[in-house]
Amino acid sequence: MDLMHHDPHPERGQADEQVDVAWRTHAPAAVRFATAVVGPVDAHDVTTSAFLRVTSQPGWSDIEHFDRYLIRAVRNEAQNLYRQRRRRWQRDLLAVRPEASIDSLPDVDLLRAVASLSVRQRSVVFLAYWQDMTEAEIAETLDVTRSTVHRTLARARNALRKALT
Amino acid sequence: MNMQLDPHVKAVFDEIIAHAPDIGPTPSAGVVNLDPTVSDRGRRWLAVAAAAVLVVGVAGLVAFAGRDASRSPADEATVTSPPPDSGAGRPLSSMDQLASSDWVVATVLPDGLEYLYARRDSPALGPDRQSRAIAYGVPRGDGTDEELWVEIGRANVGTPDESFTVGEVVWSIERPEDSWWSASTRVGGTDLNVRGSGTFEQVLAGLTVVDDSNLPFTPLGGPDDAVVVARTNVDGDIYTYSIQESGRYKCDWVTSQDGASGGCGSLVQPDADVTIDAGVTTEPGALPGTVDAVRSGSVTAATASVEVVFADGTTVTVEPTDLSGTFDILFWIAAATISTDSQTGLPVTQESVAEVRAYDREGILIGTTIPLGLGQPDEEPSTEEQ
Numbered sequence: 001m002d003l004m005h006h007d008p009h010p011e012r013g014q015a016d017e018q019v020d021v022a023w024r025t026h027a028p029a030a031v032r033f034a035t036a037v038v039g040p041v042d043a044h045d046v047t048t049s050a051f052l053r054v055t056s057q058p059g060w061s062d063i064e065h066f067d068r069y070l071i072r073a074v075r076n077e078a079q080n081l082y083r084q085r086r087r088r089w090q091r092d093l094l095a096v097r098p099e100a101s102i103d104s105l106p107d108v109d110l111l112r113a114v115a116s117l118s119v120r121q122r123s124v125v126f127l128a129y130w131q132d133m134t135e136a137e138i139a140e141t142l143d144v145t146r147s148t149v150h151r152t153l154a155r156a157r158n159a160l161r162k163a164l165t
Numbered sequence: 166m167n168m169q170l171d172p173h174v175k176a177v178f179d180e181i182i183a184h185a186p187d188i189g190p191t192p193s194a195g196v197v198n199l200d201p202t203v204s205d206r207g208r209r210w211l212a213v214a215a216a217a218v219l220v221v222g223v224a225g226l227v228a229f230a231g232r233d234a235s236r237s238p239a240d241e242a243t244v245t246s247p248p249p250d251s252g253a254g255r256p257l258s259s260m261d262q263l264a265s266s267d268w269v270v271a272t273v274l275p276d277g278l279e280y281l282y283a284r285r286d287s288p289a290l291g292p293d294r295q296s297r298a299i300a301y302g303v304p305r306g307d308g309t310d311e312e313l314w315v316e317i318g319r320a321n322v323g324t325p326d327e328s329f330t331v332g333e334v335v336w337s338i339e340r341p342e343d344s345w346w347s348a349s350t351r352v353g354g355t356d357l358n359v360r361g362s363g364t365f366e367q368v369l370a371g372l373t374v375v376d377d378s379n380l381p382f383t384p385l386g387g388p389d390d391a392v393v394v395a396r397t398n399v400d401g402d403i404y405t406y407s408i409q410e411s412g413r414y415k416c417d418w419v420t421s422q423d424g425a426s427g428g429c430g431s432l433v434q435p436d437a438d439v440t441i442d443a444g445v446t447t448e449p450g451a452l453p454g455t456v457d458a459v460r461s462g463s464v465t466a467a468t469a470s471v472e473v474v475f476a477d478g479t480t481v482t483v484e485p486t487d488l489s490g491t492f493d494i495l496f497w498i499a500a501a502t503i504s505t506d507s508q509t510g511l512p513v514t515q516e517s518v519a520e521v522r523a524y525d526r527e528g529i530l531i532g533t534t535i536p537l538g539l540g541q542p543d544e545e546p547s548t549e550e551q
Binding site: 028112160 | 174178184185188519520535
């Protein structure tokens, strides 16, 4: 077989390896967070978009606490996704209000309540309840004030508590 | 933390993130740009020939009641896809033209990759969708399976960076990122494109042309290639739900006299006792401030009735069917005219369906699916967040 080839790009190898290591190290936690916030279908896309956005910045490898930075980027992508969908809904007239009153399994009720939380509420609740973060840690991770975390968590708790009663 | 809520909420998030997709290979801009219609299965829903038909892809989060504990995801594992029979193949360099029944297959694959499926664009999908492709990758079943495509009827989308010659075939290579590449050539009057990552030399050198009959499964196609499994109507419009299975992949289509919507994806759905797979929302509905929503999906054969709760509270109960008589599961399709938010005109929920429940013959709830979606909007914009 006659093979002819030219123009490799060896200088890109080191940068690619850094990106590769960053993805393998931080993507699992970011994908879990994205799944909790936007659901399993969009989780990979949201995480990938956030990761590409972060790693396309000059000097990204010097970012301190890259894990938290990526979580924030995922949160921002999730909110962008919501805004995009919202615009599309406006165009498509798909606006509907849930009024169903349902009685069945306790976990299903709670799942339903989680599904009704906003992106911000879901982010805070996931970090508080699943990651066991304190309000201060959540504030630092999401780059918001502690009072915002406290307020958001209180509202979300109320919604979730109703589901359990 | 609130001790009463703590274990319950943790358990719910355990369930949610149990559905987290595999992280897959390291992403690059090239992956996103190369083929968005293939790389993102969550958005791979196609509107066909009907301006009034809008396409909505949905996915569910599944919770169970009385679930068979002996059933595990491993039990639902996958059909192994044998590779195409390339022994009957002809060298690509020997071809002057590619017939409509010809497929170009890769006989040399990067480590870990295997044959996934063949896909042929249906003429019903539009004049710009005339290609046919074979996909290779890792069968994760999470929407990130494909890592190598060999597609007839498609050219490079950008400017070639280099050229590569194997035998007498000259390829134009585009490398938007160092690890990802897209190689194009022409065979007679037909474009041929190969896309993947890693090294491409051996992949291109190993390309062979085979006939339809050498493929392990029928190629995935459009609505005309699927069989009708369920049917319903709303406002006098009849909607049918059609399925095509091919190896461990399938296509779902909802069709009406206005057109069709649907797409193809992995057949592997661990824990999928109740699924929401396809649907359309048409507007306007029969009354002002309404839309007609149609959703469809599958349930296990033990299901006697399916209750679909639409987002405005409208509840429709349907009997699941398999009108084709060819599957070991059943399918549901439900339609309703649902109201929009008259005050804001804005959505409150992402999905037009709030919940789908499956009941057995004794009326016992055996499964329910709640689309997770994106929930409600935040009450006020945050100016503190970055």
